[in-house]
Structures are given as structure tokens and as C-alpha cells.
Amino acid sequence: ETGVTQSPTHLIKTRGQQVTLRCSSQSGHNTVSWYQQALGQGPQFIFQYYREEENGRGNFPPRFSGLQFPNYSSELNVNALELDDSALYLCASSITGNTEAFFGQGTRLTVV
Amino acid sequence: GQQVMQIPQYQHVQEGEDFTTYCNSSTTLSNIQWYKQRPGGHPVFLIQLVKSGEVKKQKRLTFQFGEAKKNSSLHITATQTTDVGTYFCAFDNTDKLIFGTGTRLQVFP
Numbered sequence: 001e002t003g004v005t006q007s008p009t010h011l012i013k014t015r016g017q018q019v020t021l022r023c024s025s026q027s028g029h030n031t032v033s034w035y036q037q038a039l040g041q042g043p044q045f046i047f048q049y050y051r052e053e054e055n056g057r058g059n060f061p062p063r064f065s066g067l068q069f070p071n072y073s074s075e076l077n078v079n080a081l082e083l084d085d086s087a088l089y090l091c092a093s094s095i096t097g098n099t100e101a102f103f104g105q106g107t108r109l110t111v112v
Numbered sequence: 113g114q115q116v117m118q119i120p121q122y123q124h125v126q127e128g129e130d131f132t133t134y135c136n137s138s139t140t141l142s143n144i145q146w147y148k149q150r151p152g153g154h155p156v157f158l159i160q161l162v163k164s165g166e167v168k169k170q171k172r173l174t175f176q177f178g179e180a181k182k183n184s185s186l187h188i189t190a191t192q193t194t195d196v197g198t199y200f201c202a203f204d205n206t207d208k209l210i211f212g213t214g215t216r217l218q219v220f221p
Binding site: 031033035041042043044045048050055056058090092096100101102103104105106 | 155160200202208212
């Protein structure tokens with residue numbers, strides 16, 4: 001086990017709703033990254049947080065937003081959910097300067 | 113932007129056979145990482161290569177980084193049913209990981 005925990009593990013939402021996903025990073029890790037993995041695809045980088053600020057963003061619209069808290073845990077918020085947002089959302093924690101990423105078990109989001 | 117392609121997309125092997133997946137980039141990479149994702153699971157870090165021509169071994173797994181740092185390979189000798197999963201290469205681009213398309217390995221007993 002990596003020590004990275006995500007909640008909830010599964011979630012079903014209706015199109016247009018908003019969702020918040022949570023991640024507790026591994027002890028001692030100060031950087032959290034979020035990835036979206038559609039079925040049969042590789043993980044796609046959404047954004048990264050370091051010292052409570054966004055530190056890099058992938059090709060995702062502004063309705064994807066996040067937070068990092070002083071204890072390095074993080075949230076991913078998605079507004080105005082669309083059917084294509086259905087995916088596995090992965091949180092990865094790491095130490096800045098050390099590129100090895102430790103992934104949580106993910107949150108499986110289904111938008112209906 | 114930079115992308116990495118992996119081949120093959122799928123591979124079915126008989127237990128005991130060898131398996132290789134290849135990762136190719138059109139641009140020079142600063143490093144390459146390999147991850148394994150079991151069915152229903154999450155990516156698990158296997159290894160990172162940073163040097164041109166680097167070769168690293170982990171038991172039955174051999175990882176190579178090309179001389180031009182544009183390609184990499186993962187070779188598994190004598191596959192076992194526990195090797196089932198999707199293998200991803202990824203590279204670090206300013207602290208964000210760019211993943212390859214993945215190779216799904218199925219091992220038949």
C-alpha cells in the first residue's frame with residue numbers, strides 16, 4: 001500500500017451536478033497531482049498542487065478546480081458534470097524534486 | 113505537446129513465454145518511468161531510467177532506455193499469471209507525468 005488514500009471509492013452523479021473528490025497524501029509528501037483515466041486509456045494529468053498553490057495544469061477546462069490544505073491533503077472539484085467526465089480519478093503524491101509518484105486507489109466517477 | 117506511444121496495445125502470452133513492450137517518443141526525454149496497473153487497480157511505480165543507454169533489472173523484468181533517450185522497453189522473462197496488467201511508460205515533464213498509451217498483458221496458464 002502507498003499510504004495515499006482517496007474518497008469516495010465510487011460515485012454516481014447526474015449530468016450538471018458538482019462533485020468533490022478527496023485525497024490524503026503519503027506522509028512527508030508535499031506535492032499532490034490529479035489524473036483522469038478514462039476506460040482503456042492512460043492517466044491524463046489534470047493539475048498539481050504544491051504549497052497549497054496550483055503548480056501546473058493539463059488540458060482541462062476551468063470547471064476542474066482543486067485545493068491543497070496545509071496538511072498536504074487535496075480536493076478535486078468538478079462543476080457542471082458532463083457524461084465524458086466519467087472516469088477513474090487518481091491522486092498521486094510525491095516529494096518535489098523526486099519524480100516517483102505514489103498513486104491512491106482512485107475514485108470511480110460515473111456521470112449519468 | 114510531447115507524447116509517447118506504446119506498442120503493442122495488447123499482448124496475450126502463454127505462461128512461461130517472454131513479453132516485451134516498447135515506448136517511443138518523437139522528442140528526447142529527460143527520463144522515463146514505468147508503471148504497472150493491475151485490472152481494477154491503480155498505477156504502481158516500477159522504475160525510473162535517466163541515463164542514455166541505461167539498463168536496469170528487477171528479477172524477471174529488464175528495463176532499457178535508448179541511447180538517444182527517445183525510446184524505452186520493458187522485457188519480462190518467463191511470464192507468470194501475476195504479471196497480468198497494463199504496463200505504462202511515463203516521462204516527467206516539469207513535475208507532471210505524461211503517460212504512454214499502455215500495453216495490456218494477458219497471461220494464460
